[in-house]
Amino acid sequence: MSVFWLVLIVFAIAAVAYVLSRARAMKSAEGDSRKLHSLPHFYAANGALSAAVPALLVLAIWLLAQPSVINSSVARVIPDHVLEQSGSLDLVMSDVRRVADGLDEAVRQGAMTNAEADDVRAGLTDVRRRLGDVGVALGSDVRPEVLYAAQRYRALNSTGALLRNIVVILIALVGFVLSYSRTHKDFRARNVVEKGIKVLLMAAASLAILTTVGIVLSMLFETVNFFKLHNWRDFFFGTTWAPNFRGDSELSILPLLWGTLYISIIALLVAVPIGLFAAIYLSEYAGPKVRAFAKPLLEILAGIPTIVYGLFALLTVGPLLLNIFGAEGLLGVGWMGGATSVLTAGIVMGIMLIPFVSSLSDDIINSVPQSMRDGSLGLGATKSETIRQVVIPAALPGIVGAILLAASRAIGETMIVVMGAGAIAKFSLNPLETMTTITTRIVSQLTGDGDFSSPETLVAFALGLTLFVLTLGLNVLALYIVRKYREQYE
Amino acid sequence: MYDAPSLENTLDQKAIKIAATDVQVYYGDTHAIKDVSVQIQDNTVTAFIGPSGCGKSTFLRCLNRMNDTIDICRVEGKILLDNEDIYDPKVDPVQLRAKVGMVFQKPNPFPKSIYDNIAYGPKIHGLARTKAELDEIVEKSLRRGAIWDEVKDRLQSPGTGLSGGQQQRLCIARAIATEPEVLLMDEPCSALDPIATAQVEELIDELRANFSVVIVTHSMQQAARVSQKTAFFHLGNLVEYGDTSQIFTTPVDPRTESYITGRIG
Numbered sequence A: 001m002s003v004f005w006l007v008l009i010v011f012a013i014a015a016v017a018y019v020l021s022r023a024r025a026m027k028s029a030e031g032d033s034r035k036l037h038s039l040p041h042f043y044a045a046n047g048a049l050s051a052a053v054p055a056l057l058v059l060a061i062w063l064l065a066q067p068s069v070i071n072s073s074v075a076r077v078i079p080d081h082v083l084e085q086s087g088s089l090d091l092v093m094s095d096v097r098r099v100a101d102g103l104d105e106a107v108r109q110g111a112m113t114n115a116e117a118d119d120v121r122a123g124l125t126d127v128r129r130r131l132g133d134v135g136v137a138l139g140s141d142v143r144p145e146v147l148y149a150a151q152r153y154r155a156l157n158s159t160g161a162l163l164r165n166i167v168v169i170l171i172a173l174v175g176f177v178l179s180y181s182r183t184h185k186d187f188r189a190r191n192v193v194e195k196g197i198k199v200l201l202m203a204a205a206s207l208a209i210l211t212t213v214g215i216v217l218s219m220l221f222e223t224v225n226f227f228k229l230h231n232w233r234d235f236f237f238g239t240t241w242a243p244n245f246r247g248d249s250e251l252s253i254l255p256l257l258w259g260t261l262y263i264s265i266i267a268l269l270v271a272v273p274i275g276l277f278a279a280i281y282l283s284e285y286a287g288p289k290v291r292a293f294a295k296p297l298l299e300i301l302a303g304i305p306t307i308v309y310g311l312f313a314l315l316t317v318g319p320l321l322l323n324i325f326g327a328e329g330l331l332g333v334g335w336m337g338g339a340t341s342v343l344t345a346g347i348v349m350g351i352m353l354i355p356f357v358s359s360l361s362d363d364i365i366n367s368v369p370q371s372m373r374d375g376s377l378g379l380g381a382t383k384s385e386t387i388r389q390v391v392i393p394a395a396l397p398g399i400v401g402a403i404l405l406a407a408s409r410a411i412g413e414t415m416i417v418v419m420g421a422g423a424i425a426k427f428s429l430n431p432l433e434t435m436t437t438i439t440t441r442i443v444s445q446l447t448g449d450g451d452f453s454s455p456e457t458l459v460a461f462a463l464g465l466t467l468f469v470l471t472l473g474l475n476v477l478a479l480y481i482v483r484k485y486r487e488q489y490e
Numbered sequence B: 001m002y003d004a005p006s007l008e009n010t011l012d013q014k015a016i017k018i019a020a021t022d023v024q025v026y027y028g029d030t031h032a033i034k035d036v037s038v039q040i041q042d043n044t045v046t047a048f049i050g051p052s053g054c055g056k057s058t059f060l061r062c063l064n065r066m067n068d069t070i071d072i073c074r075v076e077g078k079i080l081l082d083n084e085d086i087y088d089p090k091v092d093p094v095q096l097r098a099k100v101g102m103v104f105q106k107p108n109p110f111p112k113s114i115y116d117n118i119a120y121g122p123k124i125h126g127l128a129r130t131k132a133e134l135d136e137i138v139e140k141s142l143r144r145g146a147i148w149d150e151v152k153d154r155l156q157s158p159g160t161g162l163s164g165g166q167q168q169r170l171c172i173a174r175a176i177a178t179e180p181e182v183l184l185m186d187e188p189c190s191a192l193d194p195i196a197t198a199q200v201e202e203l204i205d206e207l208r209a210n211f212s213v214v215i216v217t218h219s220m221q222q223a224a225r226v227s228q229k230t231a232f233f234h235l236g237n238l239v240e241y242g243d244t245s246q247i248f249t250t251p252v253d254p255r256t257e258s259y260i261t262g263r264i265g
């Protein structure tokens, strides 16, 4: 019985609980719902929730836990000499799982019976060929130890599934019976349901938080692995980024960080003035008609996938810059070798950030109280004097926060720099040269065909974690400033 | 309930500062001010009273064209300041507002230092050529705003850090600093406690010597205490206008009487 059917059965039990609990509550009140403590549907919901929620929770935990329990128990039956031959437990275990899947497939197609699958011996039958017949290709002959482990794996899996089904259905039934027996006209079903809903919401919130923690932890583990293989001093304080596959790579974050910051600064130089002026125009000058039309339009700009901006960088902005600064360009200076450069990526990223800066600043400028503007206008200041000398200074902390948020987006941006910035890590002040960023290096180190446990690949996690810490710090600072600013006008 | 008219209230000999004739104000389709004509005298405190929503603020804001900043607002009629039509296309509303200062209901100091709050208007209008002149203007304005002694030692601290009453006097000083001829005050004491109110009222009485003051107030006691002339508005109409003493003792219109005796409001 698959998980799908199991969940359906739990829901069916919950549905029955819903109907019966309601009926029982009504009966205990002699059919007069006014005598009940709570409205009838609360009794029904209490029944359904008691049946479904604990059962589904147990199911979820079980599904998460079973694979690792089975893995470790199967791993114990694999003899040491097999481990030594294949190098690592992970490799053997993936073999085991493949063979087990193959046996499952063979049984499903009818090429073997269940009993045969449990009994085949590698010495007597050519397992590789028989599995090949049903479409499961194995790289090498199946060793008897692996076959045995695979059979064990299957056996454990099916017992596990059976046990799981029994336990989950039992819990659903117990929940139903308990809530049913408690259903009575004086039972405070409404309060219980209220608590149940609170628990559900809390579960959702903690799931979100746990995922974040999980992401950070998994990055942290790989980062630790990386620092076991590579000197941390070189990573943080070295000056060269030169991965190779001979084992003496120089993997320093500094040149990448420089590229990242340089591009981000150019992006902010583009986005902040334009975004801010757009926000000032929209919030202070534009009439309601222009506003109704321009605001959504700007926000559409924020919804364009960054890959599209990347194409724009590659196909439009890069060649345009080359036409000006290239060897045969308008200026005839030959400062620019190719279409990819810091400037290309920076300009396009700035364009991407304009709606971000403008919509945040717009909100902030709008939250400056009207009385402040009236005060200035009442003294005979013009509109632009009022904006420059009163509105903007009053909104400044909030605007700084918005800029920091934009900066953290710029630092984490990937697609535009992959397509617009180039791939060479170096320290240079020339914005027309190609440079590379942390995010692009993460992509290229992970998508290359290097060994996953080599420092050249693992460095991606160290880079990712550094980036995470950097943007997290910026975000926290920005939110702190913005919140501080909001309080000022509460 | 109000002060007896003093001897100096020989109002009719004072010059007319503002003369409004047949003023209409519309907010979109709402007719907020209907056919209002009034003559406001120089060196006089004129009080606008009336129930909420009757158009006191709206009419006050016509006098320095603050209504121009509201998109849907339309003003018709004639308003003369020293015999010049302030709605004439030649008149720059920004210059006008320097001549007709305004103080608002809620104290609204800028998020700047006390000094910069006062210096803001003079700087914009170029009233001071040197730093010393500016210092002088700031000190004089703060003195006339009756707040100099309280803030002279902390001119560089933010204006928003003062108490409500101090903030309102700061705003009055700020309005005075641009050397206006008329001061408009829209319920300047409604956000203040009784002690701060008394201080501001005292200040208003002193300001009469140099300015023509128009004050909107909800408190009839306040109108009686500080004003020499009172205008009673009701549903967008100017119902009655005259000497404060006369309005409060022998109102002509039954609506005025109902209002000052507390039957409408």
Ligand SMILES: Nc1ncnc2c1ncn2[C@@H]1O[C@H](COP(=O)(O)OP(=O)(O)O)[C@@H](O)[C@H]1O
Pocket: B027, B030, B032, B050, B051, B052, B053, B054, B055, B056, B057, B058, B059, B070, B072
């Ligand atoms: N900005 C505005 N937009 C639309 N209607 C307004 C606006 N300001 C005031 N009004 C309307 O004009 C009328 C007079 O308002 P107001 O002058 O503020 O009254 P008061 O100050 O006497 O309480 C009210 O009916 C009010 O709803």
Ligand SMILES: [Mg+2]
Pocket: B056, B057, B058, B186
């Ligand atoms: Mg008002």
